[in-house]
Amino acid sequence: MDGMLKLFVSSFILMSMLLTSSAQSCSRYAFSSNRVFSSCNDLPYLNSFLHWNFNSSSSGVQIAYRHTGVTSSMWVSWAINLDSKGMVGSQALVAYRNPDGTIKAYTSSVDSYRTPLSESNLSFPVSDLSATYSNSEMIIYATLELPNNSTTVNQVWQHGPLSATTNTPGPHAFSGPNVQSMGTLDLLSGRSATAPVGNSRTRNRNIHGVLNAVSWGILMPIGAIIARYMRVFKSADPAWFYLHVTCQSSAYIIGVAGWATGIKLGSESSGVQYTAHRAIGIVLFCLGTLQVYANGTHVFRFILADCGMLT
Template sequence: MFRRVLVIFCLLLSLFLSSSAQTCEIYDFSSNKVFSSCYNLPCQNSFLHWNYNSSSGSLQIAFRHLMLTSRWAAWAINPNGLQTAMIGAQAVVAYQLTNGTMRAYTSQIKSYATTMPEGNLIYNVSDLTATYANNEIIVYATLGLPSDTTTINQVWQEGPVTNDSPGAHSFENDNTISFGTLNLLSRQYARAAKFEASSKNLHGMANTLSWGIVMPVGVMIARYAKVFKFEDPAWFKIHVICQSSAYVVGVAGWATGMKLGSDSTWVEYRGHRILGILIFILGTFQVFALVLRPKKDHKYRFHWKICHYSIGYLVILLAIINIFKGYDILKPQKTYKNAYIGFIVALAVSAVWLEAFTWYVFLKRSESAAKKPQG
């Protein structure tokens, strides 16, 4: 009985200690250092603690990063702003060597595929040290900023270490949004990283809803509504409403994606981008095709129908492919991807059933028409 109680107590204690390490406000440094301000950075399991003297420009920082394997961690200030994010960043870097000792140094970032080479910063750096314990690396440093500095553009990052040498970091979602503007005096964070993350989510939701859901439904309405004897203007108006609203929302999502691409010059999802541009061009062509369609008795009506149908189905196919490419980039919760997969499966099953029913009705009507007396 006593052993069970002891085990439960140890488990609860470990959970408490691990949970307390996840927030900066109640963190106690083993070196007895005290920092007056801190912020839980929005991604990569990272935290920033600092003391700042605005009159002298002395910024004392402790950058904490949780990780399970040996990797390098870096925190930087970019005096050039956040438009370039990495390029021009003045970084302090640390990682654990294979002999167990820590290496801490400065690095000035000059390319997106950087391996964090050692180099001097434009700021004076002192008291640069690092520790690694309990799956957490902490980088300590004091930077000399221009006096009366109130805000900084900060960047933080982590990457692999091979043979005691840092390698280039990946371009997964968290690695591309780890930057933001921080007010050193008011502790207000501009949350640029969270804003970009929300923009990516908005981009994904808008395009999934428009190109990936509403537009295929609109195509099915145009294809199968006539089988159930919808009046000609009725099904056509529903089809136009579905496709037009999907196009408007889709263009908004497409524009958000283009803005994200222009703001994130350090990473480019080339295939996703090319497909998005192609879908936009073909979708715009379809909208104009609805406006400029020839009358039913026009000699080019048949050719217009072939072109309109072919491009329409191509847009749906490319949109579905690009949506799954977007899921691979954003890596959302599996629930969202599984829900969309379920929708696609249900749509495909419905299309197969409706197509079979359409041909059944068509053949029955043709047979009835053939049996009807002529004249």
């Protein structure tokens, strides 16, 4: 009897969890303002959902962007990028809660990764912009008039902290779901796809770090240790020299590849600057270049001496 009771309780809990999970689907959501939207998407990151009505004849779209788990010290945003995938160049709808409890909703044209999300006009008309906040959920409403009869758009959604002193949007996180919250959206079919841009950038950052760690952090010091400690043994001559040159040259070649990867990452991340990191990289690259130049001179002199042309 106890076994049957435990089985019943476990089944009830599991069923409740399944029902709760299914209730999170956007298609089951009922707006308190009696608004009705014919299409919706459960966005894959940051507890977000998009609802819309699309008028294909006028390219007008009524949207309701929902973001759950929002605190009073957070801002949320949903944007369309008409020119490319990603945040830079996107046309954003932003909302957050003021200290007095009122909700501020406005438009912002995003020019760089470090944009302060200041209020500005978008490249297309926006009307009926408003927002509500209740039970840790922010909802942004707006009507957009998309240019060029657009039916497929690049979308970006985001959240971040409010400044404690000015109560204005601060920078969001640059890792995890915050760099994956973008994709394409077909307003007619309702199909959406998440863009792999964030994963690609993360992979390139890892490659940049590994190449530079191997070159400047491992091979270059090993080459210096060989020159410092092996040259005193006559039995190691001239093997130590060739090992030294091999390590230093390999380090420089790998370091140039890492440096080039960093340049590419910088060109893809306009507005993001790491001044100290850049300065250290430039100094290392210059010192490495001088070291390789010195090695080349030593190799040339060593070959001449070995051929009896230099005493």
